[in-house]
Amino acid sequence: MVRVASSVKVGSAKLVLICISLLGFALIADFLWASSSYSSSLWNSQHSSSSPSNFILVTNNNNNNKNNKKNGKKRVLAAAYADLNGPQLNWEKMLTAPVPRLDGAAIQINHLLFVFAGYGTIDTVHSHVDIYNFNDNTWGGRFDMPKEMAHSHLGMVTDGRYIYVVTGQYGPQCRGPTAHTFVLDTVTKQWEDLPPLPVPRYAPATTLWRDRLHVMGGSKENRHTPGLEHWSLAVKDGKPLEKEWRSEIPIPRGGPHRACIVVDDRLYVIGGQEGDFMAKPGSPIFKCSRREEVVYTDVYMLDDEMKWKVLPPMPKPNSHIEFAWVVVNNSIVIVGGTTEKHPETKKMVLNGEVVQFNLNTLKWSVVGKLPYRVKTTLVGFWNGWLYFTSGQRDKSPDDPSPKKVIGEMWRTKLKLNNI
């Protein structure tokens, strides 16, 4: 009995081992394939429509479809990639920024929008600041960033004078992040060092809350693996009050490209994704190659209790929105972004809506349509006008995948929904 039982066990263990090896082989094959075919699709988003899709997702999708059919249910695609209906808005085209930029950062202080860094092309990055003046609607005031400062995917927040600049990706293509952290005095234009993050992060959620700089989530050094860690540092008037970052309650889901906003003493972390492009293994230029990404509708909130609470989700998954928001009349307004990839073409899909999260009612609604779909856009609000500039726009009204990196500036009169 014992012998039989153990031989059965050995037999099934062997079977499991074989299955695991096959699965491993399939994953490695998919990985190798992805690194060759998806190279640089960050830029041109050229994925052939016959491309085999991600191993894990395809399996899930097929099963879902099969099950739906089997159960006689109508096949329901989540439509997480579809455009949302909303009012057409009157957009006015303003002066274009001195340079196009993607994955840069922006901070508004009164009538000035400070626009930082970003890719110019996939092989070049900016290391300077441009300023847009909402009073006379002009660009100007260019000045340099420190040489050691990251060029994209930064965490950034202001107290109204000082801008805190945390970690981010150093260099073009798909290089990894640096832990270097800085503070800018926007009055004197002087930069100072801050204690580096304990480890580098890529596009972490960053904000100021209760006199502490908070940094959480983002991706780890490889750009892809979500980090859950959350740190804070006491700061005052651009000076660190501590030598080291303190560990805080980890965020339930990690990953880059979220909006992180404090309103009325509550900290919100909205949208984002898990996974991102990675450097192709062995590539001397860290050439970008596409990896599996999952985009989320998540809304997390921290308050006095210091426990993460889950709030009503966004109308559809939305990522690349770290500087694409403003707070107006106790509503969070978010412009554009990216959503789930198209289920058939597997292409990245951009969002073309302005959405509103009313913090009085905790309800989401669509404020209106953008002139085109656009991601990682940089947003400001002044005198009733909603402004956006920069990012990467869609190919055409019929093709929501990313194409041109832009420097255009647009504005519309913001009218919030009363729900």
Ligand SMILES: *[C@@H]1O[C@H](CO)[C@@H](O)[C@H](O)[C@H]1NC(C)=O
């Ligand atoms: C915000 O509220 C004020 C006061 O009620 C109102 O005048 C203004 O139009 C509102 N702003 C927007 C963008 O709805």
